[in-house]
Amino acid sequence: MTALATPDASSPCDTGGDQDVRAAPRADCIADSAGGLTFDVTDPGGEGAAYLLLRRRDAASTDEDVRLPLSPAADGRLRAALPSSVELAEGRWNAYAEVGGGTPRRLAPGVNDLRSLVDRAPSGARGYIAVRIPYATKQGNLSVRSWLRAPHAETGELRIDGTSVSAQGRVYGTALTGSAFAEASLRAEPERIERYELAADGVEFSFELHCDVLAESGPGPWDLWLRPAGDSGPRIRLARLLDDVPDKKQIFTYPSVRLDTAAHGPLDAGAYYTNDNDLSVRIRETDAIED
Numbered sequence: 001m002t003a004l005a006t007p008d009a010s011s012p013c014d015t016g017g018d019q020d021v022r023a024a025p026r027a028d029c030i031a032d033s034a035g036g037l038t039f040d041v042t043d044p045g046g047e048g049a050a051y052l053l054l055r056r057r058d059a060a061s062t063d064e065d066v067r068l069p070l071s072p073a074a075d076g077r078l079r080a081a082l083p084s085s086v087e088l089a090e091g092r093w094n095a096y097a098e099v100g101g102g103t104p105r106r107l108a109p110g111v112n113d114l115r116s117l118v119d120r121a122p123s124g125a126r127g128y129i130a131v132r133i134p135y136a137t138k139q140g141n142l143s144v145r146s147w148l149r150a151p152h153a154e155t156g157e158l159r160i161d162g163t164s165v166s167a168q169g170r171v172y173g174t175a176l177t178g179s180a181f182a183e184a185s186l187r188a189e190p191e192r193i194e195r196y197e198l199a200a201d202g203v204e205f206s207f208e209l210h211c212d213v214l215a216e217s218g219p220g221p222w223d224l225w226l227r228p229a230g231d232s233g234p235r236i237r238l239a240r241l242l243d244d245v246p247d248k249k250q251i252f253t254y255p256s257v258r259l260d261t262a263a264h265g266p267l268d269a270g271a272y273y274t275n276d277n278d279l280s281v282r283i284r285e286t287d288a289i290e291d
Helices: 211-215
Strands: 026-031 037-041 050-054 068-069 079-084 091-099 108-113 129-136 142-148 152-161 164-172 181-186 191-198 199-200 204-210 222-225 234-239 259-260 267-274 280-284
Touching: 026 129, 037 068, 050 079, 050 280, 129 164, 142 199, 142 234, 152 267, 164 222, 164 234, 181 204, 211 267, 211 280, 222 259, 234 280
Parallel strands: 026 108, 152 234
Antiparallel strands: 026 037, 037 079, 050 068, 050 091, 091 142, 129 142, 152 164, 164 204, 181 191, 181 222, 199 204, 222 234, 222 280, 259 267, 267 280
């Protein structure tokens, strides 16, 4: 039987700082299809110039902080715009309001309008894709998940049929050549690679892998890559980024298959998305904790 992924309504597993969110200024966010964001913020209080501050979590310094001017908008709120042309490094960015040079205050999420991100299909003319998705952390703060990839291989539909995983996708920022192929590399031993023939049609591609072959190496995750120009070109991580779901690991889930291997005994195998929304295949002992 062929199985398809089933989304659920789980919240992102994220921290992002502690504060009393009941007293925090709130921000409604609107995303556009080009990768830009607009923030409408309730009055954060204080006097002086107001900014919306984005600070990358775990950054070594504040040098890459992004400050966006907050200007009066409707209903007494303040508005800031993050254009798609402003680079935002890949990672999780905490959102703050900063007034008059004072201590920044974390923002709480209001309403996120992400409709333009559903089924998003950029032209690819820029040579890269920029994705910014606002979301609420577990503590109730506002953060933005950002990806910036050039080139990019976007995963579409996955089909699971027995031990086989069939993947479809689209490439951005590069071309598929006659030498193109997909590959899986064992994360613990990156030099151990399995290659897969690629079916290409313009910028669209598809391939099929077999989990029982990967399981011959024993437990461990395998990361999936696209080689659009073969051995001589870029190596692109397969990922699913172009929608409105910031954390796919618990949302897009796929059935696993039980495998009986001669060398390693019974193992479970299946496709999954990592914490960065990259596509991998998990081979693990049947009672192992999820990686």
